Amino acid sequence: MKTPLFASLSVIALLAQPVHAKTVCTVVADTANGRAISKTGDCDKRVTPASTFKLALALVGFDSGIIETASAPKLPFKEGYVDWGGDRWRQDTTPKRWMKYSVVWYSQHMTRRLGAAVITDYLNRFDYGNADFSGDKGRDNGLERAWIGSSLKISPMEQVRFLSRMLNRDLPVRPNAVDLTASIVEAVTLDSGWLVRGKTGLAYTRRADGGVDRARGTGWFVGWAVKGDRQVVFARLIQDEKRQST
Numbered sequence: 001m002k003t004p005l006f007a008s009l010s011v012i013a014l015l016a017q018p019v020h021a022k023t024v025c026t027v028v029a030d031t032a033n034g035r036a037i038s039k040t041g042d043c044d045k046r047v048t049p050a051s052t053f054k055l056a057l058a059l060v061g062f063d064s065g066i067i068e069t070a071s072a073p074k075l076p077f078k079e080g081y082v083d084w085g086g087d088r089w090r091q092d093t094t095p096k097r098w099m100k101y102s103v104v105w106y107s108q109h110m111t112r113r114l115g116a117a118v119i120t121d122y123l124n125r126f127d128y129g130n131a132d133f134s135g136d137k138g139r140d141n142g143l144e145r146a147w148i149g150s151s152l153k154i155s156p157m158e159q160v161r162f163l164s165r166m167l168n169r170d171l172p173v174r175p176n177a178v179d180l181t182a183s184i185v186e187a188v189t190l191d192s193g194w195l196v197r198g199k200t201g202l203a204y205t206r207r208a209d210g211g212v213d214r215a216r217g218t219g220w221f222v223g224w225a226v227k228g229d230r231q232v233v234f235a236r237l238i239q240d241e242k243r244q245s246t
Contacts (some may be wrong), residue, residue, distance in 0.1 A: 003170045007071060015226055022238065023041060023236070023237070024042055024048075025039075025041035025042055025043040025045070025237045026038070026156075026185055026234050026235075026237075027039045027040075027234065027235050027236075029233050030230075030231075031163075031164050031167050031168065031224065031233050032168075032231070034160075034161065037223075040084060041237075043156040043235075044155050045155055047153055047237065047239075048132060048147065048148065048150065048153060048203045049129065049150045049154045049159075049201060049220070050147065050148060050149070050199035050202055050203035051147075051199065051202070051203075052186045052220045052222045053107075053152065053201050054102065054161070055181065056122075056162065057107060057111070058095070058180075058181040059122075059178070060118075060122045061114075062172035062173070062180040063177040064114065064240065066113050066114065069095070069180065070183050070184045071095070072094065075106060077090045077105070081191075081227075082104050082108070085094050085101065085106075088101045088109075095115070096184040097184070099185060100102060102200075102201075104148070116133050116142050119133050120133045123220075124153060124172065125172045126165070126171055126172075127162070127165075128154060128158070129153050129154030130154070132153070133146040134152065135151055145246070146201045148214045149203040149204050149205045149218070156236075159222045160233045160234065160235050163223070163233040164233050166178055171235065177206055185198070185199060186199075188226075192227075195225065195226045196225040197205060197223050197225070198221055198222060198223025199219075199222055199223055200221050201222075202217065202220075203218055204216060204218070217239065218238075218239055219237070219238040219239070222235040
């Protein structure tokens with residue numbers, strides 16, 4: 001039986017779901033004990049985390065000190081940065097704006113400062129999917145795109161376990177890194193009284209020639225919800241069944 005929260009999360013996710021996309025998995029788990037409240041589909045399949053990786057990267061950034069608060073550092077857009085996100089990416093960007101608009105060049109600025117070895121060490125300690133930050137095979141581009149349809153992969157169940165550990169302060173980061181990460185994740189209060197914080201993600205796999213395979217898009221909605229003294233984590237994974245033009 002679907003809970004009101006489960007139904008509400010499904011509605012939120014479906015609003016951004018392409019017409020020809022299928023739902024691979026939806027899982028909602030109790031943060032306190034990690035038990036699934038509702039679980040449908042293949043929730044153990046590992047795929048690219050896309051922009052949901054920003055949750056882990058924010059934790060690393062705040063723990064290491066390369067990002068400081070929701071508003072610092074504020075970095076300017078420069079010519080040559082990736083800007084396929086449109087005008088929203090061609091502006092000065094803070095950590096909060098980075099998270100809200102999924103600004104890829106800000107992520108790349110962070111990953112280059114941290115380096116692949118440091119990031120891989122954090123991901124292993126987070127038990128974050130396959131922790132593979134190598135990038136496309138033979139291209140040495142992990143710092144630019146490991147999390148975008150490339151080497152780094154994670155399953156919906158691993159997403160909720162990571163979020164549960166984060167919220168339970170069970171990850172090897174400073175406690176305030178969790179609070180600061182939560183402060184930059186968008187929140188919405190549902191009519192049912194649940195406060196939901198979540199992050200979406202979308203990526204296409206790369207073909208051998210480096211082109212984008214628009215028939216194989218992957219979409220995510222992951223996060224957590226709080227009402228009173230109860231807290232749950234959730235992950236929803238969708239995949240295209242038909243080529244998308246955008």
